[in-house]
Amino acid sequence: MKKIWFALVGLVLAFSASAAQFTDGQQYVTLDKPAAGEPQVLEFFSFFCPHCYQFERIYHVSETVKKNLPQNVKVAKYHVEFLGGDMGKTVTQAWAVALALGVEDKVTAPIFDGIQKTQTITNADNLKETFVKAAGITPEEYDAAWNSFVVKSLVAQQEKAAADVDLRGVPAMFVNGKYMVNNGGLDTSSMDNFVQEYANVVKFLVGQK
Numbered sequence: 001m002k003k004i005w006f007a008l009v010g011l012v013l014a015f016s017a018s019a020a021q022f023t024d025g026q027q028y029v030t031l032d033k034p035a036a037g038e039p040q041v042l043e044f045f046s047f048f049c050p051h052c053y054q055f056e057r058i059y060h061v062s063e064t065v066k067k068n069l070p071q072n073v074k075v076a077k078y079h080v081e082f083l084g085g086d087m088g089k090t091v092t093q094a095w096a097v098a099l100a101l102g103v104e105d106k107v108t109a110p111i112f113d114g115i116q117k118t119q120t121i122t123n124a125d126n127l128k129e130t131f132v133k134a135a136g137i138t139p140e141e142y143d144a145a146w147n148s149f150v151v152k153s154l155v156a157q158q159e160k161a162a163a164d165v166d167l168r169g170v171p172a173m174f175v176n177g178k179y180m181v182n183n184g185g186l187d188t189s190s191m192d193n194f195v196q197e198y199a200n201v202v203k204f205l206v207g208q209k
Contacts, residue, residue: 025185030179031166039075043076046091059194065199068203069206070206079096080158092155094146107134110130176208
């Protein structure tokens with residue numbers, strides 16, 4: 001019994017030590033104006049952003065964060081339109097199509113690669129072809145979703161969410177509409193340490209109200 005008690009005390013102390021490592025202004029920043037009604041964990045990205053490409057395709061930050069969170073935590077990923085010139089808005093609407101059809105996991109890698117690696121996605125037609133090939137949908141299904149009220153609403157939702165948190169750049173992750181992970185304040189001694197600390201900070205912030 002005594003061993004169990006000491007083990008529990010050890011766990012509590014370990015958690016306290018871990019939590020104490022995360023301080024406002026260092027690993028995360030408290031927003032001046034909280035945004036109500038947003039998902040518990042909200043990530044902003046752009047397919048045109050080189051750092052977002054690294055986050056997603058090389059370091060798998062989003063994937064690690066999701067695996068580290070309780071299953072009931074609502075996680076959302078929104079595209080921003082302020083990168084990519086004229087294509088920025090087009091790709092944001094295409095991402096809304098992916099959200100509406102539930103094919104985000106199927107198209108994320110092909111779109112990233114097509115824009116940043118092979119440069120084969122340069123216009124709306126290339127983008128639609130990528131959806132057809134990667135997600136197994138028909139051109140007609142894509143067009144129907146593209147012109148739907150649901151997709152238009154999702155585009156507006158993404159834009160509003162970015163404005164609500166006063167988004168300044170990507171990649172960025174917000175928690176409970178109150179906190180932003182401070183990418184520059186995390187452990188960069190190795191990429192593994194950075195990714196794991198990122199996931200731990202998000203999990204810690206989810207528990208903060």
